[in-house]
Structure formats: C-alpha cells, structure tokens
Amino acid sequence: xxxxxxxxxxxxxxxxxxxxxxxxxxxxxxxxxxxxxxxxxxxxxxxxxxxxxxxxxxxxxxxxxxxxxxxxxxxxxxxxxxxxxxxxxxxxxxxxxxxxxxxxxxxxxxxx
Amino acid sequence: xxxxxxxxxxxxxxxxxxxxxxxxxxxxxxxxxxxxxxxxxxxxxxxxxxxxxxxxxxxxxxxxxxxxxxxxxxxxxxxxxxxxxxxxxxxxxxxxxxxxxxxxxxxxxxxxxx
Numbered sequence: 001x002x003x004x005x006x007x008x009x010x011x012x013x014x015x016x017x018x019x020x021x022x023x024x025x026x027x028x029x030x031x032x033x034x035x036x037x038x039x040x041x042x043x044x045x046x047x048x049x050x051x052x053x054x055x056x057x058x059x060x061x062x063x064x065x066x067x068x069x070x071x072x073x074x075x076x077x078x079x080x081x082x083x084x085x086x087x088x089x090x091x092x093x094x095x096x097x098x099x100x101x102x103x104x105x106x107x108x109x110x111x112x
Numbered sequence: 113x114x115x116x117x118x119x120x121x122x123x124x125x126x127x128x129x130x131x132x133x134x135x136x137x138x139x140x141x142x143x144x145x146x147x148x149x150x151x152x153x154x155x156x157x158x159x160x161x162x163x164x165x166x167x168x169x170x171x172x173x174x175x176x177x178x179x180x181x182x183x184x185x186x187x188x189x190x191x192x193x194x195x196x197x198x199x200x201x202x203x204x205x206x207x208x209x210x211x212x213x214x215x216x217x218x219x220x221x222x223x224x225x226x
Contacts, residue, residue, distance in 0.1 A: 004155070031211035042218040043156065043201065048211035055211040091155050099144040099207040101214060103155035 002026040004104035006092050012110045013082055021077045021107045023092030032075045033093040033101060034067065036060070043091065049075065082111045115139045116204050118217035126225055131189040133220050135202030138183065142204040146214065147176060147187050150199045159200075160187070192224045 005024045013019050025032050034046040048055040049067055066078045075094075079086055089108050093101040117136045125131045135145075143164040148156035162169040162176045162185065169176050175188045189196055199221045203214040 006155075033211070033213070035214075043203075043214075043216040045213040045215070048213055050211045056213060058213075093155075095211070097209055099205050099212070099214075100146065100158050100161060102158070103148075105153070105155045 002102075004092055004094055004102050006090075006104035006107050008107060009105065010108045010110070012112065015084055015111055016081050019079050019082055019109065021079075021090050021092075021109070023075045023077070023104055024073050025075055025092065025094030026102055027073070029094035029096055029102070031055075031095045031097070031101075032067075032069070033095075034077045035091045035093060035103075036088040037091065037106075038085075038088045046077075046090075079109075082109075084111050087111045114217075115142075116202055116215050116217040118200075118202055118220050120220050121218070122221045122223070124223045124225065125192050127194055128191045131187075131192045131196065131222055131224065133187040133189075133200050133202075133222065135185045135187075135217055136183055137185075137204050139204070139206075139215075140183070141206045142215075144205050144207045145176070145178060145185050146203045146205075147174075148201045148203060148216075149196075150201060150219070156201055189222075192222075194224045194226050197222055197224050 007022045032049040037043045047057040047061045089106045091106045092104040095101045146161040147159040150156045178185045199219045201219045202217040
C-alpha cells in the first residue's frame with residue numbers, strides 16, 4: 001500500500017530557532033494535512049491544504065506556522081520561532097476526495 | 113471542547129475474547145466516523161469507518177456500530193489477538209467532499225493478553 005513519508009523522524013532544536021518538517025504525501029492524493037500530538041494528549045488538527053492554498057486552519061496554527069508545497073511531491077510545515085510548547089509529534093496526512101486520511105509516521109520535535 | 117470523547121483510557125482483554133471500544137460525540141453535524149490504530153513511534157493507521165447513514169459496518173474481525181440518537185459508536189474486535197494491542201483513536205468529520213479535518217478522541221489503549 002502507498003505510504004506517506006516524513007523526515008526527519010526526530011528533530012531537536014533550540015527555542016527561537018526555525019524548523020522545517022518535511023512530508024511526501026501519496027502521489028495521487030490532492031488533499032494534505034498537518035496534525036500534532038503533544039505527549040499524552042489527543043491528535044489535534046493544525047491545517048489542511050488543497051490546490052496550493054490553505055483550506056482550513058486551527059487556532060493553534062498562528063503566524064509562526066506556515067505550509068508550502070514547493071514542488072510536485074513535498075509538503076512542508078515551517079515553524080518560524082519555536083517555543084517549548086511546540087514540542088510534540090507532528091503528523092502529515094494526505095487523502096483523495098474521501099474522508100479517509102493516510103498518516104505518515106510522524107516527526108518528533110523537541111524544543112529545548 | 114471535547115467533541116469526540118473516549119472515556120476509557122485503557123482496556124485489557126484476554127486473547128480470543130471480544131474487545132469493545134467506545135466513543136461518544138457531541139457535534140450532531142458529524143457525518144462520518146473512523147477508527148485508527150496507533151502503535152508507539154508510528155502514525156495512526158486506518159482501521160474501519162462508517163457513514164452516518166449506516167448503523168453497522170463490518171470488516172473481518174472488526175465491526176463498528178453507530179447509534180446516532182445516542183451519539184455513540186463502538187468498535188468490536190472478535191476474536192482479539194495480541195497483535196491488536198495498540199492505542200485506538202475514534203475520529204469524526206463533517207465530510208463535504210474536500211479537505212475536511214478529522215476530530216480525534218484521546219484514545220483507548222488496548223492490551224490483549226495471551
């Protein structure tokens with residue numbers, strides 16, 4: 001079965017630094033998403049992306065966050081100035097025009 | 113605002129027996145429900161789903177039941193196997209054909225003992 005891939009698997013960064021989390025969605029999917037899961041809490045929606053623009057974003061997705069599809073295969077999440085509370089697992093997902101979303105393995109972001 | 117609730121953080125069952133995982137929701141606009149399974153250090157993996165126009169969907173050992181009037185759904189695993197041990201997330205969406213978000217519950221950790 002096709003898979004969503006994410007790199008890196010683990011990113012350690014200092015507070016205030018910029019990080020870019022990368023994702024390669026499933027190739028024929030049109031809809032892309034980022035979610036995060038803070039340790040011990042539920043998976044939370046951050047943003048959805050379609051046709052090269054944001055479809056919906058949550059209140060978590062403030063001006064420090066941005067998403068981009070720089071080419072035909074990658075989908076990135078940038079955090080401009082990381083805070084301690086940004087430490088979490090970040091999951092990329094993609095979907096066809098269907099409710100089922102396919103998730104990547106996640107990137108564990110640790111902000112020190 | 114917990115729109116999707118999984119009130120049991122953990123469940124332990126014996127191999128071969130039935131596992132029943134429960135989920136409640138508050139938003140009556142939700143019209144599609146999904147169950148995902150998650151192993152440590154992996155992303156959520158889709159298990160089974162159900163549309164709000166149905167009350168049951170079955171796939172092998174997994175069956176999901178939906179009670180719209182009670183805003184409740186449950187996942188039945190029969191027979192349970194040790195490999196089923198994972199965290200199970202209930203998710204819901206108001207799917208309109210595009211990129212609608214999934215709203216997740218907090219998850220239930222299932223342990224199936226040999």
